[in-house]
Amino acid sequence: MSAQPILNVDDLVVKYGAVTAVKGVSLNVNEGEIVAVLGANGAGKSSLLKALVGLATAHSGQVTFLGQNITGARTEKIVPMGLTLTPEGRHVFPELSVRDNLILGAATAKGEALADGMEAMLEQFPILRERSDQMAGTLSGGEQQMLAIARSLMSRPKLLILDEPSLGLAPVIIAEVFRLIDRLRDAGTTILLVEQNVAQSLAIADRAYLLELGNMTREGTAAEFLEGVDLKSIYLGG
């Protein structure tokens, strides 16, 4: 008997008015994996993710998380179940301190659990401890990305979804972000990674999907992807 996938998406359709952004996408994520969803700009990646966490409405199809149907559930129900999204563009709260950003990440936790989580997080991200009283908006792009991920981890997610964590960062910082993702998986967090940065994503992913113009056009292990796919076609969306 094979293990039940932690996340299962079945024939999901997301529409904005007359525009269909996601046209019947199916995917699954098993516990302990890093699964990459690759695709060019406008392929429907962000719409797919928003539908998973309830920020966009699924037109049809089904999303199952930990065996429960969460299609159409509200974000505030989904996040406490252990499904958390670190949004594209980081979206730290710029006029709150680093510490307050982290507190909000654990908004569904309380008291001692919060204090423990905070200490563990500052241990793991020394740069955030250094800057804990600074406004998040004053951090560099890389530091903001670390904060955004740390903030998501504060809710102790069973599945962490990262939307374009390397976007707009310097190459040396990007490498650091990918090392962090790899480390998180080793520490037991399952990760759904959505990226345009194909080569570095495939280097740490177990499996990958290719999303093109709202359709899943390819899936396989990272190794299969590295052999078979014309990487340029992913970048250019062709």
Add this chain to the structure above:
Amino acid sequence: MADIFQFAVNALSLGGTYALLAIGIALVYSVMGFLNIAHGDLLTLCGYGMFFAIGFGLPWPLVIALGVLVAGFGSVLMERVAFRPIRGASQDTLLLTSFALSAAIHVVLQIAIDARPKPVPLPAFLSGSFNVGGVVFGTGQTIAIIVTVLALVALTLFLKRTTLGLAMQAAAQDFDTTRLMGINADRVIATAFFIAGILAGIAGVLIIAQRGSVDPMMSMNPLIKALIAAIVGGTGSLYGPVLGGIILGVLETVFQTILPGEALLFRDPLVLSLLVAFLLFAPNGITGSKVERAR
């Protein structure tokens, strides 16, 4: 010297009352993105709450508490009935809805109660005065300043020290991301409306203590002043509306003092020109945030 003290007390009490109203408008604006024109009517609801409480013969602390609570829950009810069903609609839709809600409240009060003012006789000592070393202070004005300061301290502590308060600040900066933290959007918005209503209720008690009556249209003037305070000060933080309210209080008191009798009717036009100047040259207000808001 004594004049200066009296001037300051007058200006601060007037400004503080405007600030209480303006903070509520700014709080709702920061999480919902629209100016709630019906906010002023919470003053009126507070007034009628006190009018009926006095009619039932309640002791005056209960009368005041009831007036404040009527405004607080009235505000929550407004959100639930009028604004929640159209949340996510354009700012224009929300703004027009608040105009309609305000007009509806006026008509309902006129029909259900009376278009003419009803007396709200609050205790006499509120309109009295006391003497400190030869300087005469209005009791009502002094209480207004103290109450305003206490309300501001309480609100600041709530925003900085509680998760719900932090969530309200976060929602003002980035609403969708706040929801991604697992925070209940309905609860954050309802809390913003409740706090705005309580502050409007406190302002209502202070204003009605001065005028001694309530009528369906009484909120128009304070509402306009509060909108000016919010816009002049800026809605990005707590300090903006407070600053705007105090500036307005000082200006009105100055004009009241220096304008000769026949020019006194230019007091409000002069204050309104200040609003026009800010809308033209500094639409984000004095404390206007330089950070682009993500909504």
